[in-house]
Amino acid sequence: GENVEQHPSTLSVQEGDSAVIKCTYSDSASNYFPWYKQELGKGPQLIIDIRSNVGEKKDQRIAVTLNKTAKHFSLHITETQPEDSAVYFCAASQGSSNTGKLIFGQGTTLQVKP
């Protein structure tokens, strides 16, 4: 079936450094790619998303890039802060996203050391 691979599974950086999380997807019809941040004991929070008609999107310290040809997309966090520590999930729409169904990656635990 369709799947999303996410790497790395854990990532530890020093405060102020950048963090990059990468995902690849298999469904060539996917056209919507959100990223979620999940803190312990809470639900996932949408932090940024990108649609297939653009290659890059930025929101302050967070950016997402998309390479549709290679079927991969990445999350970039610059100037990391301790409060960025959480589990991050990438996702890809199942097909053209009209159903809203998402396929999630396995998650990346980001630790930002002060």
Added chain:
Amino acid sequence: GAVVSQHPSRVICKSGTSVKIECRSLDFQATTMFWYRQFPKQSLMLMATSNEGSKATYEQGVEKDKFLINHASLTLSTLTVTSAHPEDSSFYICSANLWGREQYFGPGTRLTVT
């Protein structure tokens, strides 16, 4: 972003009893709601897709008679875990979206079956 609430946030029940979890979209009308289950340190597992006014669509391997879903209105969906057993203990999360657009998650419900 849009706000999705869940109630209760935590519930403990005895084996054999049923538990109902509510999911509400507070500031938008959700055409579709999703129910996920999440085990510790794992990704989100989609259980079912719920559309207002129609029967829920369950993912393969999810028992529809055990996990009853009702989507009574554009702002409310409920998940009832019937005849709960300890193996049903998990973190249940709902999400909602409008016509295939951004998907927003609730805060989750921690179910413990004793």
